[in-house]
Amino acid sequence: MKRVMTCIECPKGCRLEVEADGSRLISVSGETCERGPAYARQEIEAPMRTLTTSVLTRGLELKMLPVRSSKPIPKGKLFAAMDAVKLITVAAPVSAGTVVVPDFLGLGVDLVACRGLGKP
Amino acid sequence: MAAALAARAAGVEDVLLLERDQHLGGILNQCIHPGFGLHHFKAELTGPEYADRFVRLVKEDRGIEVSLRSFAVRLTKDKELSYLRPGALEEVKARSVILATGCRERTREMIQVPGSRPAGIYPAGLAQKMVNIEGWIPGREAVIIGSGDIGLIMARRMALEGVAVKAVIEIQKTSRGLVRNVVQCLEDFGIPLYFQHRVSMIRGRDRVEKVDVVKVDDGLKDIPGSGFGITCDTVLVSVGLIPENELLEMAGAEIDRRTNTPVAPGVNLTSIPGVFACGNACKVYDLVDWVTRDSELAGKMAAKYLGKQ
């Protein structure tokens, strides 16, 4: 089956023409860099997204700490991940890159802080 | 921050960096989504990560004095600047001034959406601040007016927080935002995007209850009989940005009344020699990477104006 998809690897948003059979990629065209075909393959086989959200803090200078998954996680796991995120509280000062939760939900990715936060 | 660092690198010895907020970084701090820095840092960063890289450099630089919670109230063409901060009204005379004051959001009022004025109508950026900085979820069912990037990003953010985002309504034929955001913010979450539609009425006395939506033709005129209603308790408005140049205007610089940008022959320039406007105050950019690039240029231009290198 042929379909058109928009590559979301960068803000350029290239239009890819993709031929696939179920979750098997057959061909890709329309990309302007090597990330296009890789994105198309991933999107057909197992779509992945980076999770960015924020977690609650206790005793730090801001109420919420922005966090991200260190690598993309399966798109289908986003809501399960959000449920888990809502249970996290960070109480110790962090800097950008500090691992907040290692191996988040056993997905093989870490949840890391996106900024530094100290005590007020 | 980029302008301050670039000015320093070009030989300016004494830079005062004024920031209204209690933290450096401006609006990047609430833009917790990824998509920043692919050009400038060759890495996909979130807004706070992007800001953090500059904050570290600024803090290390002894030639940059940072004054937080500082609010400029007056600027003259002779570069006299007054600012308020908790406990003091300060006055400073500079040899060159760079305004990196960013944008404000266009509001519901500016596009004149008719109807009542209940709680639950927020500029998308305000909703972003509520959710990302304060952890407040503004509503349960939302409709978004305008398909600007902030609106698209907030559609995803609200959906992730469990809010039913019922529709994005765009009066034009195409999205004002990046295509990738339409894909990863709307399509991923099954949020419908109505092109060539407008919200013709907001209803509800105390809190938003419903919006009326109508299809428009190529001349933006309503198509009779095409109307329908969407029940919701929240309306987010994402209909563009306006450069904040009121200080520059106060200083007597010429401002284009339509775009609120400085009237000048080139990027970063204003009609007052030695006063520069950079980043989104100069013009509305779509990527922060380009803001950084041109702001660094503004820093160099200020240095050159001061006779450095």
Next chain:
Amino acid sequence: MTADVIIVGAGVTGAAIARELSRYKLKILILEKEAEPAFGVSKSNSGIVHAGTQNPPSSVKGWLCVEGNRLLREEIAEDLGLNFVQCGQLVVIFDLADLPELEKIKKEGEELGVKGLELVDRAWLDAKEPNLGPEVKAALLAPSAGIISPYRFVYALVENAVKNGAELKTSRKVSAIRRPAGGGFEVVAGGEVFRARFLVNAAGLYADEVSALAGAPTFKITPRRGEEYLLDKKREHLTEHIIFPLPSKTSKGILIIKTSDGNPMIGPTANDVEDREDLSTSDEGLAEVLAGARRMVPSISKDDIIAYFAGLRPVSGKDFVIRHEDSAPGLVNAAGIQSPGLTSAPAIAVMVAGILKEHGLKLEPKEEFHRLRPRPVHLFQVPPEETRRLIEKNPAYGDIVCRCELVSAQEIREALKRGARTLDGVKFRTRAQAGRCHGGFCTTRIMKIMQEELGFPVKALTKRGAGSELVKAERK
């Protein structure tokens, strides 16, 4: 509880009456159905202190307006620390054939006691109002007109009345009124019963219902909707006077109004409606207002508009309904107070006090009446040296919350201490969120200050009272 007088409604009429009665040794209770005073009709008032022209000389509102104007100008604005600006008004004509109409207005105004009326020609207008369009041919100048902030006027009246012992209870919608055999009234409001010998009805759009509940179904209120459009402060000097066209049968027409905060306003429309809660604006209203305003000042553009709203005027026939109802002894109505109600309020208050006295209320002056109310600080009105002094005294004046209108954290806290309970209440008192960004930058900060000062959780914060909660859930 038992009071001497219960006043229903804390709009400008009720507030002025409360303040007037608080001069005397009386127990006064004000019941307001909304979360704060001024949230009904008064909130959408344009703030014009009318000179008193354009009212029939035989009407009650005719002389009340002239007298109210005098009281405001000469006493009340100063006493209550209000920023009254006497800018004057112009009634303009587009055709010299209408000159006799202007002369008639002048003559009628003079009969009512309006001072300083003067016909001015195009040359005068060119000198004083250069932005007027070529269609304008001549005008009637009324120098005693001015502008005031309508809600800050109401807050000042209420605060001063409370300072003088009156009691204010908000979120108390009157649901029943009984008249016990021994006389007086039992008023049920918000589930509580309040008793008083006299009842003053200043219930605005609901005054007919309140009067009927008290046993005097003697009039009907028809809401007349008016849409107003506020322009950017940058256009402050669009005109130097309030500009009226010649009045029509139903309204004074589309005006160009100066406001005490600097933003010019254009409007209002005038449409009789059924729904007493319909505060919506419309595409048609916008078109009508723009066309009307541009006829007088052609340079007004749609892009100048930064805000808009609709208000409902409580109309009952052509005149105000201010009287004792003999069918319900002790009930005094102050109803149908449409334009020029804000201007007239101080005079209405004196008139109502007189009616109460006539019907047996003893008005014995207090030994000490606190006539003055300290002027609240508004940084945007303060010169730099004064700002410096304020900040040195209290650092929080240097902590700016609202960037568009220059409002500090300290002003927000003071507004909350003076009685603001809602986001709109903070806005009306301080102007925070009233500028060009509409609170895009400052709303969360204001909400945090409200949490600190009021001790409310964020989910309990409202825009303007129960039902208008701002946030539905909180991560905590």
